[in-house]
Amino acid sequence: MTSNQDNLIFTWRCPSNIAFVKYWGKKSNQIPCNASLSMTLSSAYTEVRLELIKKVSISSDIELTYRFEGKENEKFEQRIIQYLDGLRNQFSLLNEYQIVFDSTNSFPHSAGIASSASAFGAIALALLDAEYQLTGKEIDNYFFEEASNLARLGSGSASRSIFGHYAAWGEAKEIEHSSNLYAIPVEKVHENFQNMRDAILIVDDQPKSVSSSVGHALMNEHPYAQQRFVQANERVGELIDILHSGDYDAFIRLVESEALTLHSMMMTSNDYYLLMKPNTLKVIEGIWEFRKQTNIPVCFTLDAGPNIHVIYPDYHHEAVRSFLEESFQNSIIDIIFDKIGKGPEKRENR
Ligand code: PMV
Numbered sequence: 325m326t327s328n329q330d331n332l333i334f335t336w337r338c339p340s341n342i343a344f345v346k347y348w349g350k351k352s353n354q355i356p357c358n359a360s361l362s363m364t365l366s367s368a369y370t371e372v373r374l375e376l377i378k379k380v381s382i383s384s385d386i387e388l389t390y391r392f393e394g395k396e397n398e399k400f401e402q403r404i405i406q407y408l409d410g411l412r413n414q415f416s417l418l419n420e421y422q423i424v425f426d427s428t429n430s431f432p433h434s435a436g437i438a439s440s441a442s443a444f445g446a447i448a449l450a451l452l453d454a455e456y457q458l459t460g461k462e463i464d465n466y467f468f469e470e471a472s473n474l475a476r477l478g479s480g481s482a483s484r485s486i487f488g489h490y491a492a493w494g495e496a497k498e499i500e501h502s503s504n505l506y507a508i509p510v511e512k513v514h515e516n517f518q519n520m521r522d523a524i525l526i527v528d529d530q531p532k533s534v535s536s537s538v539g540h541a542l543m544n545e546h547p548y549a550q551q552r553f554v555q556a557n558e559r560v561g562e563l564i565d566i567l568h569s570g571d572y573d574a575f576i577r578l579v580e581s582e583a584l585t586l587h588s589m590m591m592t593s594n595d596y597y598l599l600m601k602p603n604t605l606k607v608i609e610g611i612w613e614f615r616k617q618t619n620i621p622v623c624f625t626l627d628a629g630p631n632i633h634v635i636y637p638d639y640h641h642e643a644v645r646s647f648l649e650e651s652f653q654n655s656i657i658d659i660i661f662d663k664i665g666k667g668p669e670k671r672e673n674r
Contacts, residue, residue, distance in 0.1 A: 330378040332421075334453045335671040338445030339369040340431075341485045342522055342633050344579045344625060345559045346586045347494065348552070349543030354476050355504045357543060358556035359494030361563050362484045363635075365522060366665030368431045370439065372446035373673075376421035376454055384412065387422040393429070404447070407478050415455055425450075431660060432529075444478030445471075445485035449668055472506035483507040488667025490517075490567060498561025514570030519638035523648055524660040527603040528630045534590070534597045536628045542593035552589060556582075572621035572637075579635065583626040590628075601630040603655040608632065610651050620644065638663065 341362040349357035379387065386408050390401040404425065412418050425447065429439055448471045456463060468486050476483035476493070484491040484507040492499055493507035501508055543549050559578060566574045590597055604626070611624050611634060622636035622644055636644050648659055 329458075332376040332454060332457070333373065333673040334376075334450045334457070335371065335373045335673050336446045336449040336453065336668055337369050337371045337671055338442050338449060338482075338485050338668040339365045339367075339665045340439065340442040341365060341481065341491070342625060342627070342635075343481065343484075343582075344635075345556055345563055345582055347480050348540065348556075348586055348589055348628075349546070349549060350480060350540045354480050356480055356494040357549070358553040359492060359496040359499060359502060359560040360481070360484070360556065361490065361492045361510065361560045362481070363490055363520060363522065364485060364488050364665050364667055365662045367662045368442065368524075368660065369429070369665075370442035370446045371428050371430075371671065372443070372450050373426040374447075374450035374454060375424040375426075376417060377424065378421055379419075382419050384419055386412070386418055389422075389424045391424075391426045394426075400443075403478075407444075407447075410477065411451075411474070415451065417454055417458055432658075440479035441481040441485045444482035445475045445668060447478060448472075448474035448482070449486070449670075453670065469506050476506065486668060488665055489513060492560055492564065494557070494560070496557035496560055498557055499564065510564055510567055513567045516570035516572060516637065517567050517575070519664065521636055521638055521641055521644070521661070521663045523634040523636075523644065524662060525607055525632040525634060525648065525652060526657040526660070527607065527632065527655065528601050529657055532599060532629055534599065539590060539593075539628055542595060543589065546589065546593050548589070548592060552585070555585070576615075576621060576623040579625050580623050583624060586628070587626060599629055600626070603652075604630045604632060606655050607652055614647050614651075618643065 341364045343360050343362040345361045347356050347360035386405055388405055390397055390404050408418055427443060452471045452474055472483045472486040475486055483493045487507055487509040490510035490513060491507040492510055495502050495504045563578055587600060590599060608624055615622055620640045620643060625633045625635060
């Protein structure tokens with residue numbers, strides 16, 4: 325924070341995450357229909373610099389500038405105005421200051437990485453940090469719980485990016501201390517799962533034909549929704565046990581089934597659709613064959629899109645990297661190599 329209270333700067337870096345048990349379906353106010361669990365990434369992050377400039381006079385209008393990679397981004401700006409509008413009662417700074425966000429991503433925009441998770445994570449952290457500084461509060465564990473709640477209101481999956489390593493979000497009787505309002509870190513992870521990697525294979529970099537918000541909404545009338553929500557909650561409980569015990573085989577079965585279940589939900593909704601591409605299937609079958617031949621505990625997962633996240637322990641990195649680069653050179657656009665990360669970071673103000 326600068327010493328001048330008329331002009332304050334807060335900068336946070338927040339990573340993206342990849343869900344192993346998927347959040348799919350939501351109620352009003354960004355309450356999830358089921359619990360989810362993800363791994364926080366390391367190299368794929370958004371950095372947000374928040375500048376507060378004292379307004380000439382206090383007003384209830386939100387005065388916002390949102391720049392992405394140096395350029396004003398009107399579409400995202402509208403989404404942020406709506407988001408901040410919902411927070412006005414909670415944050416008096418929104419009445420007192422003009423808000424200027426400068427946001428950059430470490431990964432290409434079209435990479436199919438969930439940029440809303442890292443973006444809303446960083447926005448929530450910067451905003452809450454500002455509020456804490458202005459009200460003289462110290463950053464403590466509760467800060468991160470509150471930031472997770474704030475991030476959730478922007479994008480559900482962002483709630484999990486506030487914590488490093490593994491995080492679970494959504495209330496379920498199978499998960500101790502779980503909440504629909506914020507994510508919680510998964511503790512006591514077996515060493516087998518402490519150094520996992522995620523190689524993201526970009527098979528298509530075009531905008532998705534059906535957005536995630538439409539996908540969530542289609543779960544409202546989905547014929548299999550209730551069963552799916554029960555299954556996901558049970559699976560988060562199972563996955564926490566697997567992360568504790570270090571069982572790779574059980575991990576692979578659960579994670580791959582989750583990815584295919586998510587896409588089955590899309591294919592069986594009333595307005596059915598398909599986000600996988602022919603090369604998505606080609607890569608999946610290639611991974612299965614490679615695993616059979618090498619016994620390397622490598623598996624895949626998918627977000628709501630055609631790109632493939634290949635998940636494996638760090639000590640198999642060289643073997644998996646050569647396999648991916650050699651086998652899929654002609655079927656994919658790019659590979660982004662990422663790994664498990666420690667979570668968000670407050671940056672020096674510039
Ligand atoms: O946070 P949203 O609304 O973009 O939804 C994310 C949904 C999935 O990425 C498909 C699953 C998840 O849990 O991250």
